[in-house]
Amino acid sequence: xxxxxxxxxxxxxxxxxxxxxxxxxxxxxxxxxxxxxxxxxxxxxxxxxxxxxxxxxxxxxxxxxxxxxxxxxxxxxxxxxxxxxxxxxxxxxxxxxxxxxxxxxxxxxxxxxxxxxxxxxxxxxxxxxxxxxxxxxxxxxxxxxxxxxxxxxxxxxxxxxxxxxxxxxxxxxxxxxxxxxxxxxxxxxxxxxxxxxxxxxxxxxxxxxxxxxxxxxxxxxxxxxxxxxxxxxxxxxxxxxxxxxxxxxxxxxxxxxxxxxxxxxxxxxxxxxxxxxxxxxxxxxxxxxxxxxxxxxxxxxxxxxxxxxxxxxxxxxxxxxxxxxxxxxxxxxxxxxxxx
Numbered sequence: 001x002x003x004x005x006x007x008x009x010x011x012x013x014x015x016x017x018x019x020x021x022x023x024x025x026x027x028x029x030x031x032x033x034x035x036x037x038x039x040x041x042x043x044x045x046x047x048x049x050x051x052x053x054x055x056x057x058x059x060x061x062x063x064x065x066x067x068x069x070x071x072x073x074x075x076x077x078x079x080x081x082x083x084x085x086x087x088x089x090x091x092x093x094x095x096x097x098x099x100x101x102x103x104x105x106x107x108x109x110x111x112x113x114x115x116x117x118x119x120x121x122x123x124x125x126x127x128x129x130x131x132x133x134x135x136x137x138x139x140x141x142x143x144x145x146x147x148x149x150x151x152x153x154x155x156x157x158x159x160x161x162x163x164x165x166x167x168x169x170x171x172x173x174x175x176x177x178x179x180x181x182x183x184x185x186x187x188x189x190x191x192x193x194x195x196x197x198x199x200x201x202x203x204x205x206x207x208x209x210x211x212x213x214x215x216x217x218x219x220x221x222x223x224x225x226x227x228x229x230x231x232x233x234x235x236x237x238x239x240x241x242x243x244x245x246x247x248x249x250x251x252x253x254x255x256x257x258x259x260x261x262x263x264x265x266x267x268x269x270x271x272x273x274x275x276x277x278x279x280x281x282x283x284x285x286x287x288x289x290x291x292x293x294x295x296x297x298x299x300x301x302x303x304x305x306x307x308x309x310x311x312x313x314x315x316x317x318x319x320x321x322x323x324x325x326x327x328x329x330x331x332x333x334x335x336x337x338x339x340x
Contacts, residue, residue, distance in 0.1 A: 003308065004062070004073045004098070005301025006055065008091030009083025009111045010137065011035075011042045013054040014297035015062040017073070020305050022121055026065035027298050030054040033178060040171040048086030055094055062297075070102045075313070077304020080108035081321030082138070088320045096316050107304040108314040111295075112326050115261045116145055117306055118288045118299035126286050131255040133246055133274060136262035137163030137180075140209045142249045143326060145259070148306045153327035154249045158335035159212035162238060163264050169218050169234050173227040183231045184267055190228030192236035195221050199237055202244045208333055209245055214238070239273045246274065250281055257284035266293040 001020040007013070011032040017025040032050045036042050063070065078095025081088050092108065099106040115134055120126050131154075134141045140162045142155040160168075163180060170179030175186055197217050200210040214237055221230050250258070258278035264270055265287055278285035292299055307313075 001074045001305060001308065002068070002072065003075045003077050003107070003301045003304045004059070004070075005109075005297040005299075005304055006059070006076070006078040006091045006095050007111075007114070007295055007297040007300045008051040008055060008087045009079045009081070010087060010295055011047045012295040013051045013058060014295065015055070015058040016297035016301045017062055017066045017068065018121070018298055018301035018305060020309065022124060022302075024298050025068070026062040027296065028058040028062045028065070029296060030058060037177045040177055041167060042084070044084045044086055047084055048090060051087050051090040055090060059094075059098075070098060073102065073104060075105045075107055075304060075308050076102075077107040077109050077300050079111045079114065079300055080318060081111065081324040083111055083322070085320060085322040088322070092318075092320045100316055105308065105313040106316060106318070107307050107312070108318040109300050109303045109307070110324050110326060111300075112139060112324070113149075114299040114303045116143065116151065116326065117148070117303045118261055118292045119259050119286045120306070121299065121302040122288050122292060123286050126259070127256050129253075129255055130257040130259045130286070131246075131249060131253055133242065133258070133260045134262050135162050135242070135260065135264035135270065137161060137167065139262065140211070142207070142246060144253050144255065148310050149312060151326040153325070153330040154252065155207040155209060155245055156333060157209040157211065158333055159210050160215060162209070162211055162242070163262070165211040165215050165238065166264065168215050169231065172219055172222050173230060175227070175231070180264060180267060183235060184269070186228050186231035187235040187269070190226065190230070190232030192232040194229035195225045195233035197221070197233050197237045199240045199244070202241055207245065207248060209241065211238075211241070235267070235269055239269050242270060243273050243277060246277060255283065257286050259286045261288055261293065263294045266290045
């Protein structure tokens with residue numbers, strides 16, 4: 001089984017071909033860093049237009065890399081949300097057109113499910129259920145991954161996602177875009193003990209995350225401390241918050257492994273802290289390789305392959321969604337957490 005995957009939910013345009021045996025036959029990606037750098041963040045209209053220009057050539061290049069035609073593909077998987085709705089529509093409409101033209105099944109993939117299942121693409125020994133810390137630019141959640149299409153949300157952010165906090169901190173410190181890698185590089189040169197920053201909700205019986213207060217504290221520290229020390233102190237505060245909330249979740253579930261995925265999973269300090277936590281609890285630690293942490297089409301193709309194998313396909317009128325929770329039955333929480 002070969003699945004063509006398309007990703008366009010934010011500022012990465014990507015196409016990939018993945019087999020059911022986990023072989024990635026081709027993966028093409030076009031970034032938009034230069035287009036968004038002057039603004040210090042992603043501009044939705046610019047992103048959508050860039051997806052329109054880049055997606056068709058990427059698909060053609062991916063098929064050529066794999067030595068395949070569209071007719072040899074078994075299914076087409078496209079991100080259908082959540083994300084910037086303009087970009088999501090570009091990828092999903094393209095996927096619908098390809099599926100219809102070639103007479104192939106369409107699989108509308110939740111972008112978060114792509115992240116959630118990506119560790120299984122790189123690690124064939126990862127079994128359900130596992131505890132997932134999903135950390136990205138738009139989300140910060142703890143989920144029990146019970147099987148394909150079955151997720152139990154244990155915690156979410158009540159305000160800002162951790163990746164958004166990294167980006168805002170980078171912008172405040174003048175470190176450039178994208179913010180996550182820039183903050184990590186600066187933190188390596190700083191002293192995490194120099195700037196006293198809060199650890200929102202650490203020790204709280206409430207299971208959720210919060211990063212708005214930490215961002216505000218960073219803004220107040222700017223101009224009073226060296227940027228490298230602020231970056232190091234910010235990163236240390238984030239790690240403390242993630243550790244505290246994940247420890248709490250581990251006490252409430254039975255899991256085969258502790259898994260971290262999403263763009264922020266590429267951060268070395270976050271990965272190291274979660275690995276140490278897993279080892280302390282006698283659990284396997286699994287994280288995708290760095291290229292699978294950030295937005296990519298291989299994870300969408302793989303999620304499509306897993307859903308296809310489970311008999312899950314979608315009609316051509318499936319909608320694009322700006323918001324799409326993995327666990328729609330989860331209780332709404334105060335603040336922005338209701339969105340996820």
